[in-house]
Amino acid sequence: MNTTLLAERYRLTDHLARGGMADVYAAHDELLGRRVAVKMLHANFATDEAFVQRFRREAQAAANLTHPNIVSIYDTGKDGGSYYIVMELVEGRTLREVLRSEGPLLPRRAAEIASEVAAALSVAARGGLAHRDVKPGNILLTPTGSVKVTDFGIARAWDDSEELTKTGAVIGTATYFSPEQAQGHPADGRSDLYALGVVLFEMLTGRPPFSGETPVSIAYQHVSENASVPSASNPDVPAELDAIVMRALEKNPLDRYQSAEEMRGDLLRFLSGLPVGATHPDAATRVVAATPPPTVPPDETYRQLTPLPPERRTPWSVIIGSILLLVVVAIAGLYLLDGLSNTDARNALVEMPGLTGATEAQAIEELQDLDLRFLLSRQPSDEFEEGTVASTDPVAGTLVDPTMRVTLVVSSGPETFAVPGVVGRDVTAASEALREADFIVRVESVTDDEIIANQVISQDPPAGTNHPPGTEVLLTVSAGPEQVVLSEYTGFTAIDALAALSNLGVQTVVEREFHPTIPDGEVIRTEPGALEIIPKNTVVTLIVSLGVEPVAVPSLIGNTEAEARNALAALGLNMVLGEPIEVTADSGQEGIVLAQGTPANVLVEPGTTITVQIGEVPPPPTTTTVPSTTTTTTTP
Incomplete structure (x- = not known):
């Protein structure tokens, strides 16, 4: 990866792992000159105060723990919009x-x-x-x-009484x-x-x-x-x-x-x-x-339980070696006896037979028949099977003095090399290292919630075992977390949506907000949204409705009828006139709201009707003139 300098001090060098809410990198502390690990909060959580608070709490809690069996915390901070923790880099698995x-x-x-x-x-x-x-x-x-x-x-x-989740x-x-x-x-x-x-x-x-x-x-x-x-x-x-x-x-x-x-x-x-x-x-x-009480030796620390080895038997090489020793002694004795009886016969030349491809036993038998002494040498060979003759010295057809030893080169099989260890490496780099060592690479991908994509999880044959060139090495490589598709959950109850998301295998958090049309307790949306393809270990936020957001009734006392109606309409409320309140003409309250049915600051849903009472001056008395009689009538 391209190196990044964090907080003008920590140079990120390698991406090590990805967790549910953070990535872990190997880094170099430029100030103290040491290797460290840096955990960085995922960008999509950096703006979520609850996650940031949990992330900081991790650093504060773990930094107070000092013990050989606990990974040490060195530093914590924020660089731009990224929150991070610096900790001990532990080599191993x-x-x-x-x-x-x-x-x-x-x-x-x-x-x-x-x-x-x-x-x-x-x-x-x-x-x-x-x-x-x-x-x-x-x-x-x-x-x-x-x-x-x-x-x-x-x-x-x-x-801690404060709920962070x-x-x-x-x-x-x-x-x-x-x-x-x-x-x-x-x-x-x-x-x-x-x-x-x-x-x-x-x-x-x-x-x-x-x-x-x-x-x-x-x-x-x-x-x-x-x-x-x-x-x-x-x-x-x-x-x-x-x-x-x-x-x-x-x-x-x-x-x-x-x-x-x-x-x-x-x-x-x-x-x-x-x-x-x-x-x-x-x-x-x-x-x-x-x-x-005894513990296992260090080299068996991680040994897998295996059945007991079969009963040991005397190796064929020991048996054949013993036979060859007896044969050599016998030939030497015969040669000495022959030399004492006939000095001229010692100088007779023998033609070297063609033994290439013959088994070791066949070659020895033929050399013994010719009374030729020999030396055995074992060497790797890609051409000849193990236990067969790869070459002789001298070559076939050469006239050999029986007083000299010939050399029999027997194949020990193909030359083997140690398989490089590539677990934990990127699959491209791992494949290149194996091919450079003349091994054939086969890759199988599996989903993994913890190991990042394209990182080698295991290899077969294991690292350090010896195998001939051309041996196939199987690399099991992480394909990253399993991918899932989010369904549309709008209109689901929160309980039903949580159950469905749990069956899908994702983690969830719930947030509540008001909505003008979706009833209280039903899902408004998810983040990420419906039909998005996401890793199975992604945290999905479920936004659940609190219902319609209520409004506070304003104080209407002292407003004109028009002012009161406009104030209520701006909040989505309706107004109806109640019985007018009688006032005098000189009171200055005619046409003014003097009372309201719902008090000010009471929370009501939009669309609620508020009753108001307006000041009204009663009409003056009506006078009617009748011949010979004057009658005064007051209109109620």
């Missing part, structure tokens, strides 16, 4: 990559890794933090075998959900221990205890189904380790280990060959043997 390429670990090594993860969680717990996303992808293994826990990206203080937000990974997380209840340190139990189960068996086609189906199993014991899938798992796993996987948090330190204590007792505190459901019927 994730536990997820190790399990994918090598399968289940030795029980002892699995317990060692789990104990170090528990140590990291214990430190976080003392700081009031829960990780809430413990999984193999967040556990790093260094070349020296050390364990480091990373990505406290969704951790938060247990005593919006309604419907999905936090964590379903495969490693605790039952309480799956049900939407708050997560604490015991939820992390459940997730660690899932990880330990996967290290011992090569698979998680629960799997399914959708996150919803997996979460359902976490809540309602019991996991089998690891030894049911891997008989090499000791009973004590079964008990530790099943204690961590208890559905009720009160039945689990109550702290990471307690679980780590059981793991350390197991590693020391001492009885563990956890009990197995069928412990009364099992005979528990003490675990042998």
Whole structure:
């Protein structure tokens, strides 16, 4: 990638990974002259205050944690519109990559890794933090075998009363959900221990205890189904380790280990060959043997469980060598005896036979028949099969003095070379490296939610194994997250839309806003929009209607009828005249609003009718003249 200088200090050099809300880059700290990792918030979240707040909280929380098993946080900041965190760059592989390429670990090594993860969680717990996303992808293994826990990206203080996530937000990974997380209840340190139990189960068996086609189906199993014991899938798992796993996987948090330190204590007792505190459901019927204390050698740290090798047999090379030794001794004896009896015969010349392509045994037999002494040499050959004669010295047809030794060059098969290691590299660079080493490359693509597109996930044959040129190397390459198409959810209820999006496999957050026509509780739109093709790990924002936005009734007292009608019309409200209020002509209130049915500042929906009463001067009395009689009539 083109290098970018961040904050005039960190030069980004390589894109390492893409997560749910951030990208991770390798970088060089120009000020301190060291390699670091930089996590940058995705651009589409940088304008979302909730995500920015969660991102900053991650840095603040993790920066306070100092422990050999926790990835260190060095710096945090903002460059332009980009928020970033600078952290320790850990060389090595994730536990997820190790399990994918090598399968289940030795029980002892699995317990060692789990104990170090528990140590990291214990430190976080003392700081009031829960990780809430413990999984193999967040556990790093260094070349020296050390364990480091990373990505406290969704951790938060247990005593923090401020809710940082919006309604419907999905936090964590379903495969490693605790039952309480799956049900939407708050997560604490015991939820992390459940997730660690899932990880330990996967290290011992090569698979998680629960799997399914959708996150919803997996979460359902976490809540309602019991996991089998690891030894049911891997008989090499000791009973004590079964008990530790099943204690961590208890559905009720009160039945689990109550702290990471307690679980780590059981793991350390197991590693020391001492009885563990956890009990197995069928412990009364099992005979528990003490675990042998020695650890595996460093070169077997990640060795996959394999069957015992077959019984060793005496190699054919030893048998043939012994025969050849006897033959050589016999020929030497015969030659010496012949030389004593007939000196002239020693100088007789023998024609070198054509032995190219013959088997080693056939060539030796023919040389013995001619009483020729010989030396064996083994060399690689692409032309001749292993164990056949590739050449002789001298060549066929040459007259040979029987007192001299001839050389028999036997093929050891094609020359082999070590396969380069290309896991983690871009597929183009990986393919070029393999072709330069004269290997044939075949590529298979698979979707992956965590590994960026075009990055090599695994290779077969493995790195470092020896194979002849032209051997095919299969590269399994990430195609990036699975792509899905968003449907049109406008008009759906929020509950129905959330269920549909969960079945689609995407994460969701909910936002609310007023809408003039869509009723309260129904979906207005999604971001990204309908029919867009998006990665499966994209966060989709669901915009849900609050209904029509209400308006505040204005104060109309003192306005003329026209002024009052215009003020209400501007807010989408109607006006009707009530009974007029009688006023005197000199009051100055004629035609003025003196009362309104709905008080000022009351919130009403647009279209509401407001009744007002106008001041009115009554008409003067009417006088009627009648002959001989004068009558005064007052009109009511």
